[in-house]
Amino acid sequence: MSPADKNMGNPDHIGEAHNPEEFHPDGGMGTTPVAVIDSEASSRTLLRDAIRRLRRNKLAIAAIIWIVIMVAVALSADLWVGSVLGDPIKIDTTQVVKQSLQTPTLAHPFGRDDLGRDILARVIYGARISLAVGVIATAISVFIGLIMGALAAYYGGLLDSFVMRLTDVFLAFPYILFAIALIAVLGRGFVNIFIAIGLLGWPTIARVFRSSILQVKENEYVDAARALGAGDVRIMARHIMPNAVAPIIVYATMSIGGAILTEAAMSFLGVGILQPTPAWGLMLSDARGYIYNAPHLMIFPGLAILTTVLAFVLLGDGLRDALDVKMKD
């Protein structure tokens, strides 16, 4: 929390005393530009405003820090984990009996699993899987969802009905069951998990985006743009999209957490990542047999899932507040 606290005293909002309600008794005619008095305020941008609002949200900052740490650790894992903690996959057959289920020590802070592998190392490599699934599956969902949502909202009518009924069909299936069915069809494998989870996520994105566009479309500035002579493409790209996309950013951030959770559940059930690749859900599954005599096998991957999913949800929540233009603080 402390880095977030430091940010609270940031001098960023000094320019705020700026008051746009300048009064012109002469009707304002013939006013000539005078010296710059409010360039500080004028240089504020929506993005900067959003970042400033995000900085005030301690939970969101904590979430960002946690995500950054995780990404950094996961990306750099090849450089140090093997030598410091030990190989996350290979089993040292000479030591298995001695090291199996070893409780946490200073050298192996998360302990060792039933096959004597370092759990921290496995959690770190598991983070690679989880983050990759979260980001890539969400990217697939967002890509399909944005296109479908935009088509439905913009053209309306039959196409709208068709897309929305299609989302109904997708959403009518139990989530995990549908994912398992897709894996059964596509075959097991790393890439197929991205695809399966990605395909599951698009209907919600499409619906959120559709409703968001429909709402934005009603705004008078869209009519005003049309009255300026702007064409369909320009109106869609410049006036509707940028205003409709904020809920998608928020929802996509949160659904990264959701995708991680789904992958973990699938791996836990044995339809996700294959052994011996370290994945959090798989580790939980392996730990079931030792839940009473070696709970650390279960606790650490469980905590990894919990904190990661929570971080993305909290970040999404913070973004929702930060991206709201109407929130003038």
Place this chain on the structure above:
Amino acid sequence: MTHLLEVDGLKTHFFTHDGVVLAVDGVSFTLDAGQTLGVVGESGSGKSVTALSIMGLIPAAQGRVVAGDIRFKGESIVGIDEDKMREIRGNRIAMIFQDPMTSLNPVFRVGVQVAESLRIHKGMNKADANQRAVELLDLVGIPHPAERARDYPHQFSGGMRQRAMIAMALACDPDILVADEPTTALDVTIQAQIIDLMMSLQERTGSAVIMITHDLGVVADIADNVLVMYAGKPAEYGKADEVFYKPLHPYAWGLLDSLPRHDVNEKTELCPIKGQPPSLVNVPPGCAFHPRCPYVKDICRTAVPELRDIGGGHMAACHFAGEAGFTRVEMACAGVSA
């Protein structure tokens, strides 16, 4: 002689589940360069739909121009190719919307938005258009225009946003400016400033203005001609002075009686028109105004009055308009009961 804009028997109808809405039902007027036409009437009298019909902005899914014609510089612009209409829209005919708080896109800087129509219609590059946008913001009286052009709409007050909207509308130096209740959403103190601004800009640019409003005071001040609308139909049309000082239609009388005045006893109560505007799906038979008219007679319930010239181009759609003895009873609501 060709007028700048001729609206001829315009009928714009909307097709809803409840039936056909006769939003505009037979409106005609002409507009010449430099002229100002005031269009007045209650909410739902078809003023805004008239404006949107001229702009070609009636949403095709809901309604369309079913009869009549709109001619701009002698050429019909009803049902023409959308690409051609887009060249006129914002370029030759520009529009100012009612609510400046919602008419600017919140995610773009004001200057960029003012520059947008220049980039669409004049093919200007970014730098030139932005430079011109700053000049336009200066023209409409925004202080420090170069700095304020970089502001976002939420950093502008209502009055300044409406000034920015005016700058947007004037960017391409249009022939006609359609202002749909440009002051309704503003503070009273700002309203006069905005009207003054529009009029002085009109003098400078020589564009024609269609001022849609329900503020008769504004119309009397600035309009050359006035069109009074009721239930989608013209009730009265003529020179502003004539309509304002010698109104012929009982509806116009009612509108005038509803206004506070400084020349009568302060204890005199205002005299609103009784009832509400009719549903445009079920317009009353005969004269649409008859259920609310204090002077109603039998013929009003059955025969639709035609808009006819009572004298000198002053037209009214009332069976009795211009008849001797059919005169306005000041503050009629007190005496005559409907």
